[in-house]
Amino acid sequence: MPFGEACGVVGIYSHKQVSYDIFTALRVLQHRGQESAGISVFNDGIHTYKDMGLVTDVFKPKTLEKMRGNIGIGHVRYSTEGASVQKNAQPIEISTTIGQLALGHNGELVNANELREKYKEKGWAFFSNTDSEIIIRVLAKELHEGRDPVSAIKNTMYEISGSYSLVLLINNRLFGIRDPLGIKPLAIGKKSGKYIIASESVVFDALDVDMVRDVSPGEIVEIGENGINSYRVPTPEHTAHCFFEWVYFARSDSVMDGVLAYDVRKKIGNILSREHPVEADLVVPVPDSGRSYAIGYCEASGIKYGEGLIKNRYVERTFIMPEQVMREYNVSVKLNPVKSMVEGKRIVLVDDSIVRGTTMGKIVSILRKAGAKQVHVRIGCPMIIAPCYLGIDMKTRGQLIASNKSVEGIRETIGADSLGYLSIDGLIEAMGKDRKDLCLGCITGEYPVKIRGEKMRGQESLDRYLV
16 A cells, blocks of 8 residues: 555536535545645635545535535645645635636646745745645746736746646636646546536546546646637657556546556556466455456456455545554554455455555554465555655655565565565556656656656656747
């Protein structure tokens, strides 16, 4: 089980009040962030309500009813850049010389500190420590200098570097924006005059709208009564889609950049069985993250599938909890073994990833205490050896067990009888995408953007394209 990623965003234009639809969309995207939730709607000005907690804790029917307006944005947050406190909740709303702005951001800037210091020297004051505030303030500067919204957004994109999928209100105009490398997902849905921009296609399913397409890397879309208007900034030859979206973070039923996450995960299980076969009696997934992989492993190996661990569905995803102590404590609350199923059995335990190793060690221990004869761990993500600077909370190599231990060392640490990771080639095969179109920084140590002290992957600097 991994760490966590950034956030979920949604923007909706409709002929009817949108607050209830945004609320529904945020509930669907709750897996992307459980720390805070917020909604901004336009109705003779932008009105924002946000707070710490789950979507259903933050928004009650009376609150939603008051948020009248046919255009709005929403956000659920998992903190990667900026602490988990109320002042960092989103959408961020500010007033400017041209009116009001509200922004929801999924991703992380790699030049946030540089830009913050640059503008502090110019006398700017910041009310939060998020990189998202930097984006909206740079945009406000561009608008103040007289640029039209699209030109202002383009100039902002030229100045910031990193991963970002944005939903943005500039007064009563709604925009969706994706970074030039397409690192984070963003898609458009439409039906009967209603338009939606969202992090994942599952939002469209829940709101009974049809998926139109993904927002392209480097694309700015504006949606409103005239439909979809598209604008673009120059982009490099290859994208850098975050592979971790398909491996862990997105829901299995989400389609991102033309690929269904469930299909990728099941194929990973097939390949894991081929790369790391073992004689065993039962394949057990770590619920829910390992289920698709385990099905694929069973399909290819012929070993029986069994739900040997039962999940308490009212406990948060351990990866996106903000404190390690909370993550570790919640494992025993979250998972309980089916003793009659695992006792005396040779178990293949399948999950998506190992980051710190502490969670997996506890799960192996749970199965052994339940009487498992052997526990063979199979992991659907290659070894995570390097930090992520683009939206996943893995900031130092000291946090990563694979950065300083061999496979055998990790096996001993988690107490497994054997351990097998998916290969990088196996990951590429399962995804069906060109390796050059993926961000693999955390498993290769080479990144698609310039990061001080790290290697850049074998392509030209993105800087040359943003001039």
